[in-house]
Each structure stands twice: as C-alpha cells, then as structure tokens.
Amino acid sequence: MESRYQNIVDKMRDRHFRITPQRLAVLKILLTSKAHPSAEHIYDEVKEHFPTMSLATVYKTANLLKEMGEISELALKDGSSRFDGNPHPHPHVVCARCKAISDFDDIPLGSLTDEIARKTGFMITTHRLDFFGLCPRCQQDQPS
Amino acid sequence: MESRYQNIVDKMRDRHFRITPQRLAVLKILLTSKAHPSAEHIYDEVKEHFPTMSLATVYKTANLLKEMGEISELALKDGSSRFDGNPHPHPHVVCARCKAISDFDDIPLGSLTDEIARKTGFMITTHRLDFFGLCPRCQQDQPS
DNA sequence: CCCTTATGGATATTGATTGTCCACAACTAT
DNA sequence: ATAGTTGTGGACAATCAATATCCATAAGGG
Numbered sequence: 001m002e003s004r005y006q007n008i009v010d011k012m013r014d015r016h017f018r019i020t021p022q023r024l025a026v027l028k029i030l031l032t033s034k035a036h037p038s039a040e041h042i043y044d045e046v047k048e049h050f051p052t053m054s055l056a057t058v059y060k061t062a063n064l065l066k067e068m069g070e071i072s073e074l075a076l077k078d079g080s081s082r083f084d085g086n087p088h089p090h091p092h093v094v095c096a097r098c099k100a101i102s103d104f105d106d107i108p109l110g111s112l113t114d115e116i117a118r119k120t121g122f123m124i125t126t127h128r129l130d131f132f133g134l135c136p137r138c139q140q141d142q143p144s
Numbered sequence: 145m146e147s148r149y150q151n152i153v154d155k156m157r158d159r160h161f162r163i164t165p166q167r168l169a170v171l172k173i174l175l176t177s178k179a180h181p182s183a184e185h186i187y188d189e190v191k192e193h194f195p196t197m198s199l200a201t202v203y204k205t206a207n208l209l210k211e212m213g214e215i216s217e218l219a220l221k222d223g224s225s226r227f228d229g230n231p232h233p234h235p236h237v238v239c240a241r242c243k244a245i246s247d248f249d250d251i252p253l254g255s256l257t258d259e260i261a262r263k264t265g266f267m268i269t270t271h272r273l274d275f276f277g278l279c280p281r282c283q284q285d286q287p288s
Numbered sequence: 289c290c291c292t293t294a295t296g297g298a299t300a301t302t303g304a305t306t307g308t309c310c311a312c313a314a315c316t317a318t
Numbered sequence: 319a320t321a322g323t324t325g326t327g328g329a330c331a332a333t334c335a336a337t338a339t340c341c342a343t344a345a346g347g348g
Contacts, residue, residue: 136265
C-alpha cells in the first residue's frame, strides 16, 4: 500500500515528472478509494485541501498516471469516466441505476484470449468484462 | 434474415411506430452489415438513396430499435458508438488502431453471472466482454 | 381522400473532456 | 542557499458525439 504509493512517486521522479501536492493528492485518492471515483468526485475531495484545485488538473493527473500504467480508466456508456487505482484488467459489476461500481475477483481469461487470438488473427493486448444490473440497495428502492 | 426484418417491421406497426423509408433503410443496414457501423457510416449509406437524410434521424432510429430490443449499441472509449444488429450480448474484438470490430462466437458466461450475483448481491441483467488489440492488417502496417 | 399526429430534417444545445495560455512553482546546477 | 529553467496549475475556451427542439410534412386510420 504505502510501498505502491512510494513506488509510483519514484517512477514519476525517474521520468522527470514533477512531484506536486496536487498530483500526490489525486494519486493518494486513487490508491485508497475502492469506489472507482469519477473525476468530479476526486476534484471535490482534493478541493477541500486545495481550494484552487481545477477539474482540468484532475484529468491531467489521471491521464498521466494512466499513461504510466499505474491506474486504469473505465469509460461508461454515458460518456463519463471512472478511475481505478488497479491498472490490471479485472471484471466490474455496475449498477445501472446508481452507477455504483464494484470489483470482482480476477477471472482468468487467458485461455479465452489465446483462443480468440488464434481464431481472429488479432494480437490481443487487453480486455474488459463488465456486468450490469441492480445493486442490493437499488433493488429495494422504488423503481426510478 | 428476411423474416427477422419483417418481424421487426410488424412489431413497429404493432407499437404504432410509423414505418418510414428512412427507418427501413437504417434497419436494413443494421441487419445486413457485419461491420458494426457507426451512426456516421449508416448516415453516409442512407444518404445515397435519401439525399436529405439527417444524422439526427439515424440516431433517433437506432435508439428506437435499441429501445425495442432489436439491436445493441457499443459505446467506445472515445465517446462514439457503433451499432450491432444482434441485440444479444456477445464478445467483440476491437482493433485499437483502425477501430474494426469483429464478432466472436458466443461464450457462455451464465455460470459466472450466477456466481457474481451470489457474491455481490447484484441482480445481473446483462454483460459486456470486449477484447482489444491489433487486427491482422494493422499488425503489418507501420506503427501509427 | 382527409385528418390527426408522429416523424424527418435543420439547427441549437448539451456535457464530459481536452486544449490553450501564462504566471508560478518545482527541480537543477552552481 | 540561490538563481535559472522549464514543466505545471488553474482559468477559460474549445471540442465532439450525441441529443433536444422546432415546425412543416408525410404516414396511417377512419
């Protein structure tokens, strides 16, 4: 946990990216949260400590970390995105009503990937598996 | 094939949706194409027969058919969408370079869906499984 | 064939995300 | 430490696919 944080900071330094308080704040949230926060959500959290924080800075930092391969981005159907401190592909369960996103234990798709590569000729680099439905809370609430 | 087309037209009539040449043209393309066309692509095709065709009409028709459960929409990371005449969830293989999308034989995720529903408490209604990589053609072309 | 009403088409709008710009802060080397 | 360089934060404008809006008109029932 703390080691992962320190490891990423070191990589940033190695790449001659500047270690700024804003970036550290965004990084810490991404590594801590299990809620797959939106840029807006991260923005709100960081703003409490840095009132001048800009939404653009959140996006820039998140994209930087994504480019470094340290986080992943989950683009939703509506065009918005959620960020995930875990950069490795793994299944998600998405509530169609409240947009809550839960992780699920990694499911090995390696053999399936090989099969698809063989049958299609594609060079497969990654995948994405999402399940959609209603979370327990939204199943109880009155429909929409 | 022809029966599916006729079946959908009948359903439209039953629902008191009007059967217009524009809608039929969009529907025919969606049922015929295996290329998972974009709205823009459908627009270009229909425009050859109906020069006054509007992109908005393509979207309206596609959304209508999606609402009827007769087609599906594949939202891509960049915010654009592709449409699929097959409304049932099935894996896709997406080329990260040329954006070509190929179908793959249906892969049963039923037992996995059940397991996820049991462990998360979600009521799972659908899923999406995409593989990303490079198609055979783009593997040969010079990088970017 | 007429009447009612949904639809097509042109256009404006949306909303998440990104680009632009410059003052300023973060690293470097002395 | 300190000054010099250069990448970065923040405000704002711009982007782009997709959707909403509007009204004349065409589709289908009577």
